[in-house]
């Protein structure tokens with residue numbers, strides 16, 4: 350075990366910000382040349398999970414070198430995914446349980462739909478990055494980082510990555526100048542439209558490195574915990590307050606049974622009783638036709654008589670227990 354650790358350290362390869370010992374997730378890949386460049390330098394891709402929004406068929410149709418890049422990645426042991434929306438990472442069954450040291454989105458872009466300075470388009474790009482931050486911030490290992498490479502000049506700097514990140518409890522650690530030459534073989538792609546396989550002008554650009562602000566995150570988790578407890582407490586009260594009048598079961602027993610009931614049965618029961626309460630004379634008929642006692646197994650007649658008692662209690666204003 351100790352020997353393996355030593356070997357692993359000795360073999361560790363760094364390519365700028367990335368180590369062969371990092372678990373890497375790349376989203377929004379174009380022709381997969383960035384992940385391929387890392388894998389080739391590492392000599393292995395067993396630590397790389399690379400994904401595209403496009404399906405495999407679309408990727409190989411759109412980008413001339415995609416097929417060979419994907420082939421290389423596969424040979425080196427990468428985990429490859431297609432059809433992955435960076436704003437819905439948790440929905441992907443292959444990703445939702447995994448945690449990464451680095452989650453990377455190079456040059457996120459929501460597509461070419463007019464002038465880049467158009468506020469509508471800026472909003473679209475910002476939504477994409479915000480959605481990505483929101484998901485990626487939940488997929489990090491301890492000391493993990495989220496990396497976004499992005500242009501520094503206007504109108505791109507108006508996306509305000511730092512502000513979007515802060516809304517997801519992320520803080521900027523550092524901005525590192527992004528140089529394409531650091532990643533041999535990497536071809537930055539437009540990714541959309543008829544010229545999707547063409548490069549775009551990189552100019553002055555950086556990799557923005559974010560990590561989770563522990564204090565902000567702890568506050569958020571605490572707040573969520575309080576809200577969840579409040580909501581559970583409310584649900585328990587709602588569940589237990591109504592039926593025990595006619596089932597004679599204890600509150601706790603009912604809470605367990607109610608949570609196991611099929612939804613349909615619950616709604617039948619509720620419809621019958623509420624009609625009974627609020628519609629006066631129609632009460633008996635509605636209860637007879639719609640009430641199904643799903644969990645006590647009692648006869649309808651017996652339930653009926655107790656129900657009538659219960660609904661009359663409500664009519665009479667005995668609401669304190671509910």
Ligand SMILES: C[S@@+](CC[C@H](N)C(=O)[O-])C[C@H]1O[C@@H](n2cnc3c(N)ncnc32)[C@H](O)[C@@H]1O
Nearest residue numbers: 377378379402434435455456458537538539540
């Ligand atoms: C300007 S291209 C950059 C492509 C590649 N990362 C690169 O550096 O060459 C923008 C990429 O963002 C991807 N993209 C857009 N919306 C996305 C989303 N919701 N989820 C994942 N990727 C998305 C596009 O498919 C496209 O590949």
